[in-house]
Structures are given as C-alpha cells and as structure tokens.
Amino acid sequence: MTFLRIPPPLTLDVPVSGRPIRDWRSFSGKTTTEAILLQRLRAERLGGAFWLPARSEKGHFDHLVSGGGDWEQTRKIIQTILTQHSGQTICVTMPAGEGLPAFPRTFRHENVVFFQPSEPHALLQRCTAVWGSKPDDLTLLGAVYGRPVKLLNPHDTFESFSTGQAMGWLTEGVEWSSPFTGRRVDFAAMVEIVSDVKRAWLQKRNLGVCVGMAWWKRRRIRQFFEGSGVPVVFRSRSFAAVRSAESRGRGIAVWVSRVPRGLFRLSAAANIPVARVEDGFLRSIGLGSDLLPPSSIVLDQRGIYFDPSCRSDLECLLSSTEFTEALRVRAAALMKVLVERNISKYGASPPTGFYRDIPAGKRILLVPGQVGDDLSIRLGCSEIADNLSLLKVVRQRNPGAYIIFRPHPDVDAGHRKGHVPDDVVLLYADEIQRGGSMTALIACVDEVHTMTSLAGFEALLRKRSVVTYGQPFYAGWGLTEDMAPPIARRGRQLSLEDLVAATLILYPCYLDPVTLLPCGPEILIERLSQPELWKPGLVTRLRRVQGRLYKHVAHLVSSSARKSK
Template sequence: MREFFATAEKRRPFPLFRRTTTSALAVAHARKGQNGIAVWATRIPRKLEQTAQKNHLPFFRIEDGFIRSVGLGSGFLPPASIIADSRGPYYDPARPSDLEVLLATHPLGEALQERARALIGLIRTQNISKYSAGGSIPAFDAPAGRRIILVPGQVADDMSVRLGGGSIKGNMDLLRRVRATCPDAFIVYRPHPDVDAGHRAGAIPDADVLHVADRISRGGGMAPLLDAVDEVHTLTSLTGFEAIMRGLPVTTYGQPFYAGWGLTHDLAPVARRTRQLNIAQLTAATLLLYPRYIDPLTGLFCGPEVLIDRFKTPEVWRPDLLMRLRGAQGGIRRAFVQGVHTVLQTRAKKKDWS
C-alpha cells in the first residue's frame, strides 16, 4: 500500500497505517489538505465513511485490481494493482462508483480506444486473467450441436454477490437458473479459485453440481477456458468482463459493473445505465483509467502492459513461507469440509435404508 500511495513530492510522507476509526480520523485531521482516508472496501469500520464525509475528508475504498497477480490474494500474494474509489464500490449497483461515472460520462476517445484494443490483443494472445497467465485450452467432448456455456462460481459471501446478486442465493441457485434458461446447453461449472483453494465460502459438492451441470472445470487459467466455450452466464463474476473482451456472448443474472452498456444480455438491468459502449471503450475505462498499477519488480507505477509483461517473470511471484503455510491451511480446510459432507451423506443413506 505504501507503493500504491507513494508520491513524487518529497515533502509528503508515505501513508500512515491505523487500525481504528478514531486514530485514522486523528491522523487525517492532522494532515488535512494533504491526505484522506483509504480503507479496504470489505473492512470499513462502522460510521467511518459518514464521519469522514462530515469532516470533508477524502475517502477511498480499496479493492484488488482486475489484472492482479500470478496467484491468489486469499493465498496472501500481494496485489500488483488496486482500485481506489471515491464514490462507492464498483460492485454495488445501488449507487454509481468512479468506474460507472467513467463509463457513463468520459469521452473515451479514439486514442484511448486504440490503446485498449492493443491491450485486449495482449490479454488474448498471452491468456491473461485476474490471477493467471498462459495455459492450454481444455477439451470437454460436448455432443455435436450443443452450445457450451460456462458458469463461473463465486465466493458465497463476496460483496459483489451480496450487493449485486439480486434474488439469486449462491452458486447452486445460479446453476439451476442457467439450466432452466438453457435446458439443452452443455453447462461447464468453474469453482471460484479462492473457494477451491479452501480459503473462502461457497463450495458445492461435485455430485450436487453434476445433477445440474455437465462438467466441472478446475485447474489451469480462466483465459484458456474462455476459448473453449461458446458463451458465459454469470451472476456478477469478473469472468463476464474477460469474456466480453474475447467477443463471447455474456448473460448476466445479477448487476455487475460491465452490465447495462449494450454489450451483455442482462436479466436484471440497471435502469440508469443507458450509454451504449463498444468493447474498446469498456476496456479503456475498466483497465486503463480506473485502477492503479505498480511494477512488482521495481515498485514503481506502471501501466497494465508492463504488469502483463511481468507475468512472464516467475521469480516475481514465487511464494514465501507465509504463502506456503496459507496453502497448507486451505488444503486442510478443504479436506475437513469434504469429510463432513461425506459423513452427512453416509448418515442420510443409513436413515433412508432404515
């Protein structure tokens, strides 16, 4: 965070870190005119935002960027991009975020679009997604004539699901909705990597998934998977945006940031979003104007093109001891959850037999 909020002005110190609302406000008041308050969007203490606004202090909600790292944040790998939003979380459709304002009002002219088209080409040729690069295209052996639909799973308690998911309650509910909408499709379910790693909530037993879906895809990057499917149906997953950049049809069942601009089929439209954008304009606002990037090798500010180039440098992303311990913790949690599910299934069968 020090690197993300660094400034070229030597007289301005690095950000100071505080754990409580009172101390954060005290520091911000002491440095009024120079800094505001930045806080992880999912960790905002009660009344901190209202108090900052009342005292006319700039307030920024921090999230991981959309091209983040080669590895998971839930595995304690630091981000190489972040979002600092002064209006509201980009995943909350109840109010406009800085990203929505950019999408709705910025000219997004030809020079930006040209750079965005080049960036899309880079993302596609190098198979870049939020947490990975590279990989091979999987084969599903779908019957001829059946369209292949990817349904990306999400973290059950993720704020984008809670705020933008509408009436859909969880991954299993989404799968059922997709099957009801597309009864003849070949549905591929992709568990969220944080959930599959055992770090976050939202796991579904494979047997339950396969009552509705045709395949479960895990392992490997998201980008190659998108090259193996015909369309994407999603609640609010970033995978929908990554699919748009690849020209795939996307159906949204919730209200993600990329819905409502004429590029998706939206089952729960956001009424205030009326501007029609092209893919280059959506990409320019989302990846060029909105996030902050740092070069993980030098710690200096950079653009997404430099960060993507660093995805090819393995030593930058090598896990340290804490990250390896986190991986082991996730494995233990996964085994425990699967064990509990097996015990419950066994008891249910015994009850049926009796």
Template sequence: MTLASRSCLLRMPPFQRALPVLATPATGETATVEAREDIRRRIVRDRTGGRFWAPAPAHVRPVLVCGGYGVDGNRMRSLARLLARLATVHSPQDLLLVAPGAYGPAARIARQYGVVHLHEPVDPHALLDHAREVHELGQGDIGDLAALRGQKAMRYASPDHGHPVDGMSVARRLIQDWRYHDPYTGDVTTILKVLEFQALWRRVIDANRDIGACVGMSLWKRRRIAAFFTVPPTHPPFFRQACSAVKRCASQGRAVVTWATRIPTGLIQQAQAENVPVWRVEDGFVRSVGLGSGLQVPASIFVDRRGIYYDPSEPSDLEHILATAPFDAHLRERARSLIAHLVQKGISKYGRSDRGQMQEWDARGRRVLLVPGQVSDDLSVIRGGGAVQGNLALLQTVRQHNPDAFIIYRPHPDVVAGHRNGRLGNDVVMAYADHISIEGSIVDLIWQVHEVHTLTSLAGFEALLRQRKVVTYGCPFYAGWGLTTDMGRIPAGRRQRVLSLAELVAGALILYPRYIDPLTQIPCEVETVVARFDDTRIWRPTVLMRIKNLQGHMKHMLGR
C-alpha cells in the same frame, strides 16, 4: 558537456530512488514545423515538462525571476544583480524570485526589496498560469515552458544581456538534441511516446493530490498501495483508525481512501459528519499472476469516487463511464487490440493460460454450460446477486432453466485454495451439474463451452471477450449494456446505453482502472501490465506467499 545541455525538460518524476533514464543527449529526429508545433501543443495541453509533479506554489506574481539549471555561488550573485536591476523596472510587488536556497545573494536582494522568494520546487505550470513574463538566468525549465506557452520569456547569459526565448526553438531542441527511452523496457522510443507517459503520470499525480489518508489497507499490500497513490516523492499516510484518517482529511479538505471490503466500522458516518469524501479501492480486472488471497500484490486497482463497480444499488465510476464516455475511434481500436492480445495470450484476472487443458467430459452433443462458482461471502455476491444468493442457488436456477444442458461447475480459485468460503460438497454439486472442473485455467475452459451462466463472476466478462454467450442472474458490471442475456434485476434507469464489446472493454480495462508496472513500480497503462504477465520472475512467490498457500491447502484438506 554543460549541465544545461544534460538537463532535458522532459524528466522522470521521483517515483522511487532508482529511476530509469528517460532522455540522453544525442542527435534525435528531424524537427519539422508540424512536429515542433505538435510537441509544443501537447506539453501545454497536458501541463508536462519540468517538475510538473511538484506542489502548487504558495505565491504567484506576474513577473518571474528564475535561476536556471545548476545555480552555483557565482550564478547566484549574477541572479542577485538581475533581480536588483528588474526591481528598478517593475514594482517589487509584481516580482517573484524562483531559485533554490533560502539564503545567499539573491535571497538578500529579495528581502531588501520585499520580493517574495520561492526556494522549494513548485509546479511550473501553476506559476506560469499567473505570469506575464519570465526572466531567467541561463537555461531552465520555467523559461522553456513559458516560451512553449507563448508567454514572454527572456534568457540572460549575464544580468545585462538577455535575449527572447522562442517556443518553436525549444520544441526543436527537444526533438533534435535528445534520444528518448521507454522507462518500462529501456528501449529507444519517440518523444511523442514520452509525452504520453508524462501525461499519464500527471493525471495520476493530480488525482492523488486529492487523497489525504488511507485506511482499511492490509499490511502486506501497503507498499504497493503507496506506489499507486504517490505524489512524488511521498504518499498519503496509512491509518488503522477511521477517526484519525477522517480528522486528517477534514483538516486538509481531502478524501480518505479505503479498501472496499475492509471499510472500518464508523468510517462512513464519521466522514459524512465531517463532509469528507470516501473513495473505495478494489482489485482491477487484470490484476496479477497469483491470487490476492494468496498475498500476491495487485498490479491494477480501481479508485471509485461514487461507489464500487459490484454494487448495483448505487452508481459507480465504472457505470458512469460506460453510460456517458465518448468512446472515440482511437480508444475503440486500442480496446480491440487489447482484446486480441488478452485472448491470444490467455490472460485472465489472476494470470495466464497454460494452454494444456484437455476436455474432461463427453457431453454427447448436449449444449455445454459453464457455471463459475464464487466466494459465498464476497460483496459482489451479497450486493450484486439479487434474488439468487450463493453457488447452490445459482446451480439450482441454471438447471431449472436448462433441464437438458450439460452443466459444468467450476469452484472459485480462492475457495479451492482454501483461502475463502463457498465450498460445496461434490455430492451437492452433482445433484444439479454434470461435471466439476478444478484443474487448469478458466479461460481454457471457456473455449470448450457454449455458454457461461453466472451471478456476477468476472468469468462472464472473460467469456464475452471470447465471443461466448453469457447469461447473468445477478447484476455484474457488464450486464445491461446489450451484450448479455440478463435474468436478474438491472438498474435500467442508469444502464440505457447499448455498447459494443470494444466500448465495454475500453471502459472496464482502460479508462476505469489504475495500473502500475510490477517491475519498475511506475504508473503505467494496461498494455505494460499485460506484457509483464510473460515474465515469471516478477511473480515469483515470496516466503510469506508460500506459507499462506500451505495454510490454504491444509484448510482445504481438512474441510473435505
């Protein structure tokens, strides 16, 4: 089997050293005319195929002369003769040699004629955006992509014998000559699914190109953050000092990303002075099995260019998505399927339900309200709590508005674990509540109550998924869209749209976050992360996590 036959146009970006196999030579599906046209259209639209992850070229020209797959010494000599012949037909200023190796026969001919030579990998689509025609020795990515784009592409078996490349023939080979594999599961899949993966990877990589530096990132999560922000095979550097990060980003015209709750002193002011954008990063809503405060790395994050979702004083990307995104039928159906799966599996931000929790109280027919506690110094409380600040104030307010209700207080898991502040004494809680719930999953608890009353807790969002009434006293991201009873102040000027639950979920769990597969470390969609919640081996605590949990337990015991 020749090298050309083994080199599929659809390949994995080098996210890491050990990569899953995306395509193997085999007899694939039948290539109908409609299927070929669909494949051609998708590759052109999404700018996938070839080394789409490579940097943009430093030079572009209307006529490309390219070496195909596996250019060895003999083929380099043939490529040199092809370039010399084309230099007599076209102006050398119109030619661009695209071939590996800064030296050798082809490179010498390029220097002789004054032809620009690109010898490092570049994004083929960026080359073709400015090309009129492509001349390629043997089969290669650039000729195939040019043909798919409808551009003139000539392929040469020798310098004097070339033939045109037909885009529909390229699409036919992609369909019929390859068997495709899901990189997350290893299962056989379709070419359409592989093209969806590549389109996702392209979007992530293109967004990451705008990031120049990371600052304010904890050491224990930097490896995972690097995977989120990769531009294969590298990633933006991490800095401890705001001034160093801003200086680098200012010189490159890129943004600095920072953890929203760990913004270094002076970063915002220095970035504004240098006209450097600051993007804020936070944990996603379907994050991991295990607490972030317990050092479990996230499988999802948000990268917000406007603000951050829990601060209603300014717009955020999530608010903008919810206010403006065109939620089409396909996206709404995908969101409904996701809701059904999350509810069926009992999945919440930090894990999944064990389905073993029994009711611990007797409400004697009273309306049962759940009040989820939050971390007292959490920015979502400080920025989004409004007039009601803290767990005690929330309990007092809920009791004042619901004197006859049976109120259950649920302390935040980070507080229970001893990692964060916000603990209330049992006697203080029981002055306003009827029961304190600590054990089991909060999603199991939500099933057993009629309403959830909250400041800004994600438990309110999880209650909406489970068709419970939600009353908000602060301004969480899910308030103000017609799905909640809002007692707090809502930025009505920015939240005027009425959303369905499917649209809220589409925005909050599909469009806004980034996800990474915790097993393969490859960017993925939410459905892949949700499926990984079933695999306990992935989330097994490390030694560092066990030490952190022990410290939290001791702190909690001493605080009693």
C-alpha cells in the same frame, strides 16, 4: 533534461528520462505529426513538476522568468524586460532552496516578484510571455501553451523559441528512455507513461491514512502511495483514523471488505474524504487468499465498482468519458495482448486445458462459480445470489445446452465460502472443470452465464456472449444480455474498446513490481509474463497448506452429513 518526468518517490531514485542529442536551434518550427501530442500535453497538463503545490495568489502577470543557478544571466533577462516593457509585472522562479540573489536595488521593483518553483501549468496560464536561458520546464511549457518565449544566448541576445521548435526538438532532438526498462522509447510513449503516472498520482495525492489493510498487504500499499507527498500511516479503528487524517490534512483509504464500524459517519462529520480500495482487474500471479500482495488496486472516491446501488468512479468513467480514437486504439492493443497471452486477474496461464468429451452441435455454456460471501454477490445480486441457484436457472433456461461449472479457485482452495458438492453440481451441469486456465476454458465455450464474476468481463474480451444474472460493472452498456433489473443510470451504448479503456486503463492504479514505480497496464502485463518475479514465499506456502487442510475437513464433514440423512 527531464521535462517529462514523474513525481519523485519518497525513497526511490527516479532515473532521468530524456537526453538531448540535437540542438533545439536545428528545428525549423514546422510541426504536423506532433499536433495530437501537443493537444494532449495541454489537456492533461503534462510536463514539468506538475506535482508541486500551486501558487495561492490569483491574477495575471506579464512576464515569467525561469531563473537558474547562473544569476548573472537572470539579471540580464530582468534588466531587458524592465527596459523594454516598463511598468509590466515580472515573476521570477528560483531553484528550490536558493535565497534571493544580491541584485541591485533597482531590481527590488514593486513589479518584480521572486518565488520558489510551483505547479508550472497554472503559472503558464496566468502569464503573457516567458523568458529563460535554455529549454527547461517553464520555457518548454511556455512554447507548448503558445506563449512568446525568448531565450538568452551566449552572445547576450535573445532568440525566439516557438511551439513548433519545442515539439520538434522534444520529438526528434531528445533521446527518451523508459524508467521501467531503461530502453529507448519515442516521445509519444513517454507522454503515455507520464499520463499513466499522473492519473495514479491524482487519485492518491490527497490520501494519507490507510484503514482495514491486512498486515500482509501493508508493505505493498505503502509502495502504491510512494510519490503522493507524505508517507501513509495505518490505523485500525475509525476514531484513530479520523484523528490522524485531521492532523495530516489528508483523506482516508479503506479496504472495502474491512471497513471499521463508524468510519463513514465519523469521517463525514469531520468533512474528511474516504476512498474505497479493492484489488485491480490485473492483480498478480496467484490468489489474494494465498496472501500474495496485489500489483494493481482501485481507489474509488464515490463508491466501488461492484456495488450498483450508487455511482462509482468506474461507472462515471463509463457514462461520461469522451473516448478518443487514440484511447480506443490503445484499448484494442491491450485486449489483443491479454487474449494472446491468456492473461487474467491472476496472471498468465498456459493456452490449453483439458476440455474433452463435449458433444458436437451443442451450445457450450460456462458457469463460473463465485465466493459465497463476496461483496459483489451481496451488493450486486437479488434473486439469484448463490452458485446452486445460478446453476438451476441456467439449466432451466437452457435445457439442451452442455453446461460446464467452474468452481471459484478461492473456494476450491478451501479459503472461502460457496462450496457446492460435486454430486449436487452434476444434477444441473454436465461437467465440472478444474484443470487448465479460466481464459483457455472461456475460449472453448459459446456463452458465459454469471452473477457478477470477472469471468464475464474476460469473456467479453474474448468475444464470447455473456449473460448476467446480477448487476456487474460491465452490464447495462449494450454488451451483455442482462437478466437482472436494469440500472437507470446506465444505458449508454459502449463499444468493447470503451469498456476496456475505462476498466483497465483509466480506473485502476498499477505498480511495477520491479521498479516499484506507478505504471500503465502494459508494463504490469510484461511483468506477469515473468514467472520468476512471482515465486511464493513462506507465508504463501503455509497458507496453501492451511487451505488444503480446511478443504479436507469440510469434505469429511459434508460427506458425514449426507450419509446421516
């Protein structure tokens, strides 16, 4: 019984998730605790093969028959409807791949239509009554939507299948198991799993051409798009990407920092949608600059979260989502786990660091360094747009504070720009902190002062004050002190749970690195707590050696330049 399931990936075998353990007839039809789940199934159109194409024709029909392999039973159902409801329209679904059965000529009635399975929710919203021989996708969804449902029993009589019976049976009469762990979960957890999967599927279902994807990311990107309907293809140039998108009838996904020249102009002329791709906020254990592929990405159809010049999908979520109590509860639980396990973008970290010699009674400020040419700096900053300028203004505004500077790990590893010599840093900061984890360091300070760093978001999770000098995605919602000019589009007062729900639950796409199935953030957090899954390969080890050599050469050049002055 697979009522709650996920789109079948192109190359993976998705396990069956539900096993009936009680007969549906044993449920009385009374339901109370399932009301929220019932509303969610309807609102999000969950259940059944929601990924199938919808029927193109429009209009209402009277009876929907869930046909099966036993065409004798289907024949009896159709005969009953024709007898009891003369002149009314009947639509009969057939199993995929089966032809029209050899029914008597009387069944070739103009009001009886046979067709292959299609998106079930649209069908249910167009029909009055549902018929079948057992609880399956269509009959269960018929009950979910409150349609009269009749099931043919072995005695050739019909029994009513009510909404309460369906929900009671799904909740207590079916044993559900997680596709990620194989362990038993309750019906509410399965609804959450399918909701996360469908959200990711909706984001990528119309995309089929990938552009600007580094060679070491392509395998992982292909895995992200499993289950979207067709395998993605990779292109390097704009013209080739647009031509492929036109021939496939799909949109383009492009890595934000690697957009080829002319892509947006050509795609707009061809009326092809383009989604911008970037790492998610819970990424992996290790740095992207070490060539470790991400386990979460964002697919933004409007802009991208770190570009405040236009509305992004994340900004739209933050400004317009009706955050339910259930979603806020989930966000609060997610925050709790992230804080307790010291998990940030680059994985789980030890809970302690080496933070010493901090004078008592002083406010402790953390200034996280950022990559000098990072797009979030180029697009989200104006007057304060580099690490040294940030240090200067923080010291000017806080002359008596104890300031800790934390170099960005990619810069410190020698992979990216933005290095400030230590002796220059110490003109404005009291300490340079490299040891230990960022999350543990945040826990030791009073405030975080940043341009656009994700460390500001992680500080909010840990209930620290955050001062922004650029326009990061988490600024402008009443949760931070903002030094940069306000963004007129923002201004809605959000709770921290609202910010987390939109940023970590609704916006990204996650991939379970074990099963390679789309998942929610909670599954990835469990995987981030398993270091054996994230052992660096040969390419990563070579990349780290390259970074150390680059950093050593840069240090020698910098020292030589200072001595010559």
